[in-house]
Amino acid sequence: MPNTQQTDTHDPLTTGTPGPSPSNTGETSVPPAEDAGAQPKPKSELTYGALKGYFYTPKRGDIRGAFCLLIDGNTGEILENVFWTTYATSDARLDVSTGWREFNKSIPDMGPYEKSVGDKLSALLTETFSLSSRLELMQHPEDPSKLPMITEAIRKNFERATYYFLEFDTVLERLPRENLVAAGVLTAEGSEAAKTAADAAGQEEKSFEGTLINCMPIIDPAKGCPVSELKPGDLVEVKIQGGIGASGLIEQYLSSTNQDAVFPVESVEKKAKDKTYVFLTINEEIRGVITVTKDLRLRTIHMQNKKPFPFPPFPINTDNLVFFGTLFVAVLIIIVVIRMLFF
Numbered sequence: 001m002p003n004t005q006q007t008d009t010h011d012p013l014t015t016g017t018p019g020p021s022p023s024n025t026g027e028t029s030v031p032p033a034e035d036a037g038a039q040p041k042p043k044s045e046l047t048y049g050a051l052k053g054y055f056y057t058p059k060r061g062d063i064r065g066a067f068c069l070l071i072d073g074n075t076g077e078i079l080e081n082v083f084w085t086t087y088a089t090s091d092a093r094l095d096v097s098t099g100w101r102e103f104n105k106s107i108p109d110m111g112p113y114e115k116s117v118g119d120k121l122s123a124l125l126t127e128t129f130s131l132s133s134r135l136e137l138m139q140h141p142e143d144p145s146k147l148p149m150i151t152e153a154i155r156k157n158f159e160r161a162t163y164y165f166l167e168f169d170t171v172l173e174r175l176p177r178e179n180l181v182a183a184g185v186l187t188a189e190g191s192e193a194a195k196t197a198a199d200a201a202g203q204e205e206k207s208f209e210g211t212l213i214n215c216m217p218i219i220d221p222a223k224g225c226p227v228s229e230l231k232p233g234d235l236v237e238v239k240i241q242g243g244i245g246a247s248g249l250i251e252q253y254l255s256s257t258n259q260d261a262v263f264p265v266e267s268v269e270k271k272a273k274d275k276t277y278v279f280l281t282i283n284e285e286i287r288g289v290i291t292v293t294k295d296l297r298l299r300t301i302h303m304q305n306k307k308p309f310p311f312p313p314f315p316i317n318t319d320n321l322v323f324f325g326t327l328f329v330a331v332l333i334i335i336v337v338i339r340m341l342f343f
Contacts, residue, residue, distance in 0.1 A: 046174035047073040049138055050100035051129070053151070053170040054093065055158065063087060063117060063164055066094050066107045067125060070175075070185060073138030076131045079185055083125065084216070085118035086111035096171040101183060105293070112219040112299075113239055115260075121158055128157050137172065147172055211246045215239065215261070215280060215288040217298050224297030227268065227276055234265045235301035236280060238290060246286055262301055263288060 049071045056064040065085035069078055082104050088111020094103065129150060137146045151170045159166055180186040215238035225234065238261050240251050254261055263280040266287065270276045278298075280288035290298075 046176055047138075048079075048175040048177060048180055049073055050103075050173040050175060051137075051170065052096045052100060052103050052173060053154070053168060054096050055155070055166045055168045056093070057164045057166060063114070063162055063166075064110055065118070065121065066103075066110065067122075068100055068104050068107070069125075069129070070100070070180065071134050071138055073135075076134040076138070078126065078134070079180065081122070081126065082107060082216070083118060083122040084108065084110060085114045085121060087114055088112065096169045100173055100175070108216060108219065112221065113216065115218070115239075117162060118239075120161055124157050124161055125154060128154050141174065211286045213240065213247045213250070213282070213286060213288050215263075215290050217278075217290045217292060217296065219296050220299040221297055223299075225300040226295050226297050227278060227292055228295050230265050230268050230278060230298070230300075232265050232267060235262050236265055236278070236290070237262045237299045237301065238280070238288065240288075250282065250286070 051069045051071060052067070054064075054066045056062075063085060064087075065083070067084070068080075068082045070080040071077070072079055084107045092110070094106055094110070096103065098106075133150055133153075137150060140146055147170060151168050155166055155168045177186060181188050218237050218239060230236070240247050240254075240261055250261075263282050266279040266281045268276065268278050274293050276292050276295075278290040278292070280290070282288050
């Protein structure tokens with residue numbers, strides 16, 4: 001059985017005090033619908049959630065992975081989708097009970113991203129965890145069977161796709177809007193004038209000028225380039241993090257053109273003692289950023305440093321050597337014969 005649990009744990013920015021349970025008081029319990037109608041909903045209502053998951057195989061060296069989906073409980077929309085898979089042999093396990101931001105930061109530490117499996121499972125996750133499933137999970141927190149059912153469906157589909165028996169740990173962390181605003185996932189609600197201006201701007205031609213999207217690094221311990229040695233112009237392969245807005249458009253374009261997410265380094269900045277930011281140029285309007293806490297070796301493409309040959313190199317093999325050797329000897333014999341006959 002998958003090890004699942006549903007908690008209301010919060011990130012350090014989340015505040016709130018749980019109310020007393022009716023079973024612990026002498027008052028008569030009130031049906032949820034009547035109670036909701038009697039009291040107004042607080043502004044910090046937990047209408048958003050983070051579904052955090054960690055899956056692995058008992059055998060070391062087999063597939064391991066993690067994901068974190070930020071969900072709008074009102075619409076079922078996925079606000080952010082972080083997904084990672086690796087074949088690393090480390091026994092370290094992720095703790096799904098930690099806050100979603102700390103959980104996201106620890107995901108790349110599992111090991112190098114395995115693109116062939118990760119892209120397939122990432123698409124399968126959003127397909128299995130459909131819009132209706134997301135709404136049921138978020139809008140019925142009183143039903144403890146929802147999360148185990150969804151986890152079991154995801155596990156079965158992942159096992160069919162990978163041919164591995166997988167163990168799953170999942171947690172649904174319910175969040176207020178203020179938590180996502182503080183993390184930059186959502187924007188703060190402005191005044192009516194600001195909303196009107198935003199609507200008017202939306203009717204004009206949309207531009208992504210100044211957009212900065214998060215990118216997940218692909219670690220290559222063997223042949224990768226350390227972050228400290230990256231230079232402007234180096235091509236770095238990444239995984240686009242998100243799935244909506246500019247991130248979604250870039251993902252769709254790369255998928256439709258069958259291209260990898262490889263972008264040149266714009267700059268490398270060390271903002272804090274343990275954090276380094278690698279800025280990438282995606283196009284004229286959009287930049288990407290990789291955040292690393294260690295001097296990791298990132299997968300880079302070095303073809304831009306190689307100058308092409310003016311002519312394709314001639315293949316050297318035994319047949320070619322015999323042919324040209326015979327030709328050379330024949331030319332020498334002809335020259336000797338001509339010299340003997342005419343000189």
